[in-house]
Amino acid sequence: MRKFYVFILIYVLFGISFSKAQSEVYLHLIKTADSLFYFKEYKKSTYAYTWAFRVNNYRSTLNDRYKAGRAWSQYGVPDSAYFHLLKIAEQGNFIDYDRVIADEAFKPIQNDPRWVKFTNAVKQNHQRAEANLDQTLKAQLDTIHDNLLHWHAKLDSVKRKHPKDSIKIAEITKTVSYKDSLYKEIVTDLWKAIGWIGPNVVGKKARDAQFYVLKFASLYTQKKYYPLFKKAVKDDFATLEQMAIIEDIMALKQGKKQIYGTQLAYDNKGNYYLQPIESQTKTNQLRAEIGLIPLEEYLKDYGID
Structure with missing residues (x-):
């Protein structure tokens, strides 16, 4: 606690606003909590998440609350886990049902009757969100997603299985380069018009299509759109991975x-x-x-x- 106040004092002395100091401390504590969870220090992880929310006036992203719920679950305190989980489901309209169902961190609390309440709420949020998606844009980006992964997987397969078949590799590389260039133009036009498109508008698969376009783009394009991408990560429109x-x-x-x-x-x-x-x-x-x-x-x- 003493270190926290010292940190804030340093920010004030150097002319940095208190709100910015709060934000910096919050992010630092969230990173610490994530790291502690990774090393299975679940008790310490829950404390770090708790302090992060406190110093930020209990404001947080849905993803950070979700991770806090995971930590409390692994620590074996279902009441605290469901405090965060029900908050994001009922107040935050958390929609990632597939993620919840597949997450093994919640196994310790799945026999609790609140598990059904939580998962049903997330499922309903997901269904409502799906109904409100931009279906035209979603279909376009879904197609880009599938085509990019198909052709890059095909190229990777040939390189692994037939590394000396230069003719075949060159043939597929030409197709892949064409697809990359075509989809880059389509998606960057969207970025220029409306910015990075979140899963709340087009769904997760279409969201990920934008990541793959950036992944396979030139360094010039990556540098140009990196600030937009970094903001998308901050807004939970793209992932830390x-x-x-x-x-x-x-x-x-x-x-x-x-x-x-x-x-x-x-x-x-x-x-x-x-x-x-x-x-x-x-x-x-x-x-x-x-x-x-x-x-x-x-x-x-x-x-x-």
Whole structure:
């Protein structure tokens, strides 16, 4: 507590507003809570979330409240877990039903009768949101999402299975480049007109289509729209994992080492390898802060020891 007041005093002395100081402390505490949860320090994690909400006058994002509910669930205090979960479901119109149902962090509290109340509320929010989506824009972005993933997966498959088939790789690369360029023009026109489009307007899949367009774009385009993307992350219109991927890609394109260790490549035999990272210890700490699994576990999924 003493450290908190010292931190605020420093901000005031340097001419920074109290509201900005609150915001900075809030973000710092949320990062700390996320990291503690990642390392299974659930009790300490709940305290950090609680202090974050207190210093920010109990204002928070839906996602931060959701994470607090997860922490309290894992700590074994269902009353506190449901305080946050019912708040986001009934007052915040939280809509991510698929995420809730798949989240194993809630297993300790699923036998509580409030689980049905919470999940039903989220499901109803989701259904209402789906009914109010911009169906025309959603269909357009859904198609972009599916086509981008299809063609990039096809290219990756050929590179892995037939790394010496330069003709086939060149043929598919040409198609992929055309698709990337075409969809970049469509989506950047949307960004210029209305900004980054949230899942509340087009749904999650269409939201993610914008991320993939940025992921496969040139460095010039990534730099140009990075501020818009960063704001989308802040507004929960894009995810922290997506932010990590974009930042790693941009770093590598500029000859730097990646920060989060999200980017792999293939050798001439089609085997995966990790592209350069700053430091494994630092990378794991940063991954923990945004909820990514340890680098070692991530690499095992790709056959990298």
